[in-house]
Structure formats: structure tokens, C-alpha cells
Ligand code: HEM
């Protein structure tokens with residue numbers, strides 16, 4: 001029951017509430033125009049609140065412990081499905097308010113030229129969101145009807161296939177949204193400009209084009225689908241979406257390096273990075289998100305997504321280890337980082353507990369890095385996920401022994417959890433504290449809240465160009481070497497499990 005609550009609250013409710021907020025911000029605030037149909041936006045918000053609250057109440061009543069995925073034939077209370085449908089309808093209306101706002105901005109000519117890159121990223125997230133929510137409706141509405149007895153049977157395999165069109169795509173919304181946040185923070189904190197607008201925009205478009213293919217990595221052990229289908233989609237075609245993420249992973253720090261060099265931090269390979277504002281949680285959170293998402297989330301995702309080596313860790317704690325690196329260390333930390341800038345600006349109040357705020361991204365980031373790594377470690381040693389009694393102590397008779405190191409991993413995970421929970425709670429306290437008690441700033445901010453964009457003269461003055469990013473290229477090489485090594489280690493490990501030769 002607790003794990004069902006955990007999955008739904010964090011991955012569905014927290015993420016999607018924040019993403020709808022990002023959509024509104026990227027349209028109305030960034031384009032300087034009014035929000036289209038505010039009444040509908042309120043309806044959307046109300047539906048989302050009702051859906052989220054109702055879902056929590058129903059799960060807590062105890063007969064809906066079907067996990068976030070709610071695979072049939074597990075059956076939840078009909079209101080469980082209905083609450084998710086209400087929430088999804090609300091989110092869908094929110095997406096349309098966003099699209100409507102873009103139309104308002106265009107008609108009222110509140111911006112010149114093409115959409116800013118950050119808004120463009122939000123558009124891709126919103127397009128993916130529409131696809132996602134429609135897939136969710138296609139599977140959850142019949143399941144709701146089944147739970148009230150109007151539909152006789154839901155095919156188990158069909159359920160999983162359609163559910164993951166929803167479940168996986170929703171992860172691509174998270175990624176598109178947090179990448180847009182990375183670009184936004186690079187611009188806000190450094191005045192950085194994208195290295196190449198065209199390349200970054202193409203990379204966002206690749207998310208829309210290729211995300212569906214990767215949904216198949218959730219069906220790798222399902223019967224009824226051919227190996228050709230699985231391997232083509234996950235081992236070949238999937239890399240196109242991964243490539244898009246790697247492009248962003250290069251261009252975001254690259255644009256920061258270029259901006260820092262233009263402002264005079266030209267010495268050596270990494271002075272630009274050392275001189276970055278590590279005490280500003282908007283920056284530190286964003287950078288930890290970038291590195292954690294790439295190194296931990298990205299590399300393990302590709303490894304798990306290859307049909308053959310996936311089976312090494314299938315359904316073990318490795319899986320939550322991987323996605324806490326993507327969705328917590330990556331998306332959640334990026335959203336936290338943006339909040340440090342956004343909440344004071346929107347509510348016109350100063351941040352409270354600035355000392356704690358400086359440390360918060362490090363606490364949460366370090367804790368979550370530990371959670372991810374140690375869950376992966378335990379999973380590599382065979383500890384299953386979604387299991388309340390891994391040693392079968394309560395079954396009378398059946399037992400299973402794990403290597404001692406597995407328990408060490410679980411203990412280290414527990415210690416990391418404490419750090420991460422303290423970091424997460426600190427974030428909530430700081431944000432709620434700021435909104436309620438932060439010192440009022442009036443109409444004028446105490447300090448300018450956005451660094452002026454780097455100009456062409458500044459790029460040229462320091463003998464560089466927007467493309468001279470040697471430090472970032474070294475970091476990218478470190479990434480590729482780690483990636484290749486880890487990938488091949490897993491193939492070697494797979495070969496060893498066969499005990500041949
Ligand atoms: C301090 C913070 C967090 C800790 C310590 C934590 C820990 C865990 C653990 C240990 C599991 C796996 C349990 C199992 O499979 O047996 C889990 C599952 C999960 N977590 Fe987290 N988590 C945290 C925050 C988050 C956040 C912020 C998100 C999403 C944004 C998230 C998303 C999920 C999801 C989707 C599952 C899978 C639920 C399922 O299997 O149905 N977690 N979490």
C-alpha cells in the first residue's frame with residue numbers, strides 16, 4: 001500500500017503538477033502574455049487536485065494496493081481508476097490552455113521571431129503529454145469499466161502494452177521538461193546562449209519522434225511479442241532518443257562553458273566550472289541533476305534497455321535504482337533547482353533559511369546518488385523489487401539466501417535514504433517557508449534576478465567563440481568511456497552466467 005502511494009504521489013502527482021506549472025510559466029511568463037482561458041485553467045487545477053486527493057484516500061482505505069502500474073488482473077476500487085482519469089483530464093485541459101496561450105502570444109505579437117528555446121522544449125513536453133494522456137485514457141477507461149463490472153475481461157498482455165505507451169511516454173515528458181529547465185537555468189544564472197539553436201531544437205524534436213519505440217523496454221520478457229520486435233525497438237531504434245539526450249547533455253554544459261569563458265574565465269580547462277556559483281542552489285541543483293541523470297540514469301538505462309543484458313537485472317532492485325537516478329536525481333532535482341529562482345520571483349518574497357538552501361541540493365543529491373547506486377548494487381546481487389519479504393521468512397519452508405554483500409548494499413541504501421529524506425524535507429520547508437514567511441520584496445527585486453545574455457562582442461573579446469568548449473569535451477569523453485566500459489562489463493557478466501568454457 002505504501003509503495004503504491006509512493007509511486008503515484010511522486011511520479012504522477014508531483015511531476016505532473018510541476019510540469020503543468022512549467023507549461024504555464026513557459027507560455028505566459030516567458031512570452032509576456034496573458035494566460036488563455038484562466039477559468040479553464042482553474043477547472044483543470046481543481047480536477048487535478050480532486051483526482052490526487054481522491055486517489056490517496058482510496059489507496060489508504062486498503063483495497064487498492066495494485067502499485068502504480070495497476071496491472072490487471074489485480075483489481076483496485078473503481079474510484080482508484082476514476083481518480084486517475086479525473087487527474088488526467090485536468091492535465092489534458094492544462095495542456096490545451098498552454099497551447100491556447102501560445103496562440104494568444106502569437107496573435108498579440110508579444111514576442112519576435114521564433115519561440116524561445118525553453119518554450120520550444122515545453123512545446124515538445126506538451127505534445128508528448130497529449131499522446132501520453134490519450135494512451136492512459138485508452139487503457140484506464142476500459143479498466144474502470146471492468147472494475148464496475150461493465151466489461152468482462154481485460155487482456156493482460158494488451159493491458160501492459162498500452163499501459164506502457166502511457167507509462168514510458170510520461171517519462172519522456174519528465175525528461176523534455178527537465179532539459180528545458182536546464183537550458184532555462186543556464187540562461188538565468190550565466191546569461192548562456194545555446195551553442196546552436198538548430199541542434200538543440202532538433203534534439204527536442206527527436207524526443208517526439210522516437211519516444212514510443214523505447215516503451216518496448218518494459219515488455220522485454222512478455223510472451224506474445226517476437227524477439228525481433230523487442231530487439232529492433234530497444235537495441236537499435238531506442239538509441240535515437242538517447243542520442244537526443246546526449247546532445248542536450250553536451251550543449252547545456254557547453255553553453256555554460258562558452259558563457260563563462262566569454263566573461264573572462266578562460267584559464268585552463270576547468271576554471272569556468274570552478275568559478276561557477278556552487279553556493280547558488282539553482283545552479284548546484286541543476287548541475288548535479290545533469291551529471292546524475294547522464295552518468296547514473298542514462299548509462300544504466302541503455303544497459304537495461306538492451307534485450308539480452310536486461311535479463312541480468314530484470315525485476316530486481318536495480319530497476320528502481322536506475323529510475324531514481326533519472327526521475328529523482330534528474331527531473332526532481334532540476335525542478336527543485338528551478339524553484340529556488342522561480343518561487344522568490346513569482347511570490348516576490350526572499351528565500352528563507354538561505355544557509356540550509358545552499359546545502360539542500362548537495363544533501364538531496366548525495367542521498368539520492370547513494371539510493372540509486374546501492375539499489376543497483378543490491379539488484380545486481382539478485383534482490384527483487386516490489387517485495388516485502390525477500391528472504392521468504394514468512395512463508396514457512398521456502399528460503400532464499402542472498403550474498404552477504406546484498407545486505408550491506410541494503411544497509412548503505414538505508415543510510416542514503418536518511419540523507420535524501422532530510423534533503424527532500426528541507427526543500428519543502430524552504431519553499432513553504434518562503435511563500436508564507438519570506439521577507440516581502442515589493443515590486444523591485446533586491447538583486448537582478450537574471451544575468452544579462454552574453455553578447456557577440458563578449459564572445460569575441462576573449463578570443464573564443466561559442467564553440468570553444470574544451471572542458472565540456474573532456475567531460476563528454478569521460479562519459480563515453482564510462483558508458484562503453486559498463487556496457488561491455490555487463491555482456492561479460494552475462495556470458496559468465498552461462499558457465500560455458
Ligand atoms: C527520499 C526520496 C526517495 C526514496 C528514498 C525512494 C525510495 C524508493 C524505493 C526503495 C523504491 C523501491 C521499492 C521496491 O521496488 O521494492 C521506490 C519505488 C519507486 N519510487 Fe521512489 N524514492 C524516493 C523518491 C522518489 C521520487 C521523487 C520519485 C519520482 C519523482 C520516485 C519514484 C518511484 C517510483 C515510480 C517507484 C516504483 C513504484 C512501484 O514499483 O510501483 N521516488 N522508491
Ligand SMILES: [Cu+2]
Pocket residue numbers: 167168171214215217218
Ligand atoms: Cu521506459
